[in-house]
Amino acid sequence: MSDLLLKAGDVSLEYLDGTRRVCAVDRVSLEVRRGEFVGLVGPSGSGKSSLLFLLAGLRAPTSGQVELLGRILPRKPDRSAHLRRRHVGFLFQEPFLVPYLDVRENALGHATDPAAAERMERLAEAVGMTAMLGERPHRLSGGERQRASLLRALAAAPDLVLADEPTANLDQPTGHAVMDALRAQTQEAGLVVVTHDPGMLEDADRILFLRDGRLEQA
Ligand SMILES: Nc1ncnc2c1ncn2[C@@H]1O[C@H](COP(=O)(O)OP(=O)(O)OP(=O)(O)O)[C@@H](O)[C@H]1O
Numbered sequence: 001m002s003d004l005l006l007k008a009g010d011v012s013l014e015y016l017d018g019t020r021r022v023c024a025v026d027r028v029s030l031e032v033r034r035g036e037f038v039g040l041v042g043p044s045g046s047g048k049s050s051l052l053f054l055l056a057g058l059r060a061p062t063s064g065q066v067e068l069l070g071r072i073l074p075r076k077p078d079r080s081a082h083l084r085r086r087h088v089g090f091l092f093q094e095p096f097l098v099p100y101l102d103v104r105e106n107a108l109g110h111a112t113d114p115a116a117a118e119r120m121e122r123l124a125e126a127v128g129m130t131a132m133l134g135e136r137p138h139r140l141s142g143g144e145r146q147r148a149s150l151l152r153a154l155a156a157a158p159d160l161v162l163a164d165e166p167t168a169n170l171d172q173p174t175g176h177a178v179m180d181a182l183r184a185q186t187q188e189a190g191l192v193v194v195t196h197d198p199g200m201l202e203d204a205d206r207i208l209f210l211r212d213g214r215l216e217q218a
């Protein structure tokens with residue numbers, strides 16, 4: 001089996017904002033291999049979240065294509081849902097959780113693998129969320145919601161984890177605990193982390209720098 005997980009070929013994303021076109025991602029090519037930890041940094045508005053959406057198939061590129069495990073992601077995001085569900089863990093910059101489910105139910109939503117519950121409990125322990133597993137999201141702080149989203153993204157042991165500022169609402173020790181959990185859970189998977197905190201990328205294999213939608217050498 002090839003260890004190439006993800007391949008983006010010349011992907012661009014334009015948003016139509018009223019009559020104005022915003023080129024959020026401009027002809028980006030990159031590859032992520034199994035076991036790799038890639039950092040993605042760049043100024044606010046440089047297109048980091050937009051690029052993650054393209055890599056996950058959550059948005060269709062205006063041009064170019066993304067291959068996940070050798071399969072070209074369909075242009076319609078709902079057609080790639082099955083691939084994403086099976087292979088990708090996504091941590092959104094603004095964590096969102098289903099309000100009427102508790103943390104445990106949010107985390108295990110799509111996971112049918114019996115090992116998922118056990119894995120999730122271990123992760124909860126590692127990031128200080130064990131006591132919160134029975135709580136609904138409205139009872140959680142911002143940082144707790146972010147960690148609840150982490151449990152959801154990792155519960156099914158996805159092949160690829162895309163995390164958008166996973167430590168933004170956390171103090172330094174908790175942030176490091178989250179990064180350690182991400183790293184531990186992706187030893188045989190791929191990990192892409194967007195962050196404004198270089199301290200969270202100390203163990204990264206590569207750091208990509210995005211400016212005005214383009215990749216630059218970091
Ligand atoms: N839905 C949208 N419609 C129109 N423009 C958008 C939309 N989403 C993002 N943009 C624009 O695309 C550009 C890239 O945004 P993006 O959210 O990808 O940046 P970012 O690097 O993640 O920024 P931050 O560090 O602040 O999260 C920005 O100019 C932004 O205003």
Ligand SMILES: [Mg+2]
Pocket residue numbers: 048049050093164
């Ligand atoms: Mg962003």
